[in-house]
């Protein structure tokens with residue numbers, strides 16, 4: 080099927096997307112809807128033949144069989160010998176069947192932890208906890224990667240639903256991060272959540288120790304206001320966090336898929352258990368759709384296939400995610416980890432080089448801000464970047480309706496401009512209207528040409544509620560899964576981050592002692608000596 084798709088690309092390369100709209104049913108035929116979401120991929124070069132071939136490609140890769148294996152709890156993360164069951168976390172919000180892994184009923188365990196989270200949230204939010212101290216006004220979530228990006232993305236997204244403590248997120252080992260987060264907080268009314276799946280991550284543990292010193296210096300019984308979220312009981316205990324304040328989860332939930340697990344505790348504290356449960360329900364609704372819908376009507380499958388078409392057959396190496404929803408400002412960063420840590424690989428499941436390479440580079444920024452930054456390149460640059468627009472029909476601010484109308488207009492204008500472009504003739508006419516002529520007109524006109532024919536997709540929802548956010552995140556997770564299956568890689572390990580961690584561990588003592596390790600490269604030694612000389616000057 081791969082070769083057939085290459086052939087279809089060659090055969091259709093010169094055809095304009097706008098020509099496809101001669102078929103007046105195109106917009107509805109190349110878009111799909113599910114449970115309040117609309118995914119429009121009509122502004123791409125896909126036609127019936129290409130779509131059919133892409134769906135055949137998905138069948139050939141056994142997306143359906145591998146999907147069933149994931150939901151069943153098979154150990155599809157073969158390089159770590161783990162099941163992949165983040166979907167089970169959101170099934171907790173419904174009446175899901177039990178799932179056993181290695182003889183353990185993981186749903187029963189998950190339910191128990193979820194109930195504890197709800198109880199803890201209710202107690203903290205009402206002021207009943209801590210029993211002997213003032214009400215908690217601020218929460219500091221310390222974690223990095225999946226132990227930060229999901230909660231902070233969702234916290235910002237669900238700002239209108241926050242009625243609990245303020246949450247501050249600390250991720251970077253740069254002392255500036257924790258310094259600024261703790262600045263102005265009262266240790267007596269602050270809860271610190273140390274979020275780390277492994278509880279072995281250098282950045283998180285260093286920040287947690289700094290927070291502990293801050294807490295101990297400014298309050299009594301400091302460790303009582305420390306909570307840990309981790310899969311490692313031994314490590315949380317060794318750190319001094321009492322088991323009753325540890326929320327555990329299983330290794331079948333990967334870091335970048337863990338916002339649904341206890342890693343989402345900070346979000347639950349902020350928005351309350353009901354809204355947090357709605358978030359899970361939204362994710363679960365997308366899971367049901369992903370499992371049940373035929374491939375052509377399956378949103379994650381079609382989102383993945385459009386992405387693969389662009390990257391692998393059209394040769395567009397990157398894609399931009401542009402939410403026209405200011406509160407999704409951290410979504411691009413979240414998706415960068417989700418997509419690039421999952422599919423940024425070079426080898427297939429069996430260790431042989433990937434036949435068709437790994438996943439794309441993903442980047443973005445909310446609209447309209449992105450328009451005033453990188454859209455110049457998107458419209459007129461020599462690299463084609465497919466854009467994924469994301470937009471809600473309504474905002475949460477009824478008295479600021481004109482803002483939302485402007486936002487919607489901009490979103491539509493951008494996808495329309497990408498599609499249509501502007502011809503030399505049109506540019507000339509515009510300039511003639513402005514009184515230009517001769518050579519000046521010719522030069523200026525060339526600068527004002529837009530090739531157009533640049534693809535985009537648009538995901539639309541009514542309003543960014545917790546439920547919708549859950550749907551959207553699960554949609555992107557499954558898209559990554561489908562792309563990974565078709566590319567033949569393991570989307571659930573992340574060996575590519577290990578080498579840098581190992582080297583950093585070796586360099587920390589070298590920097591402290593002022594002596595570069597013998598085996599360091601000449602540039603690294605020079606830089607290290609330069610840092611030390613600058614710091615001492």
Ligand SMILES: O=P(O)(O)OC[C@H]1O[C@](O)(CO)[C@@H](O)[C@@H]1O
Nearest residue numbers: 223224225226275276277280334
């Ligand atoms: O939650 P942990 O174990 O501290 O890990 C944090 C992050 O580090 C990684 O392992 C690698 O960057 C991510 O996959 C993970 O989300």
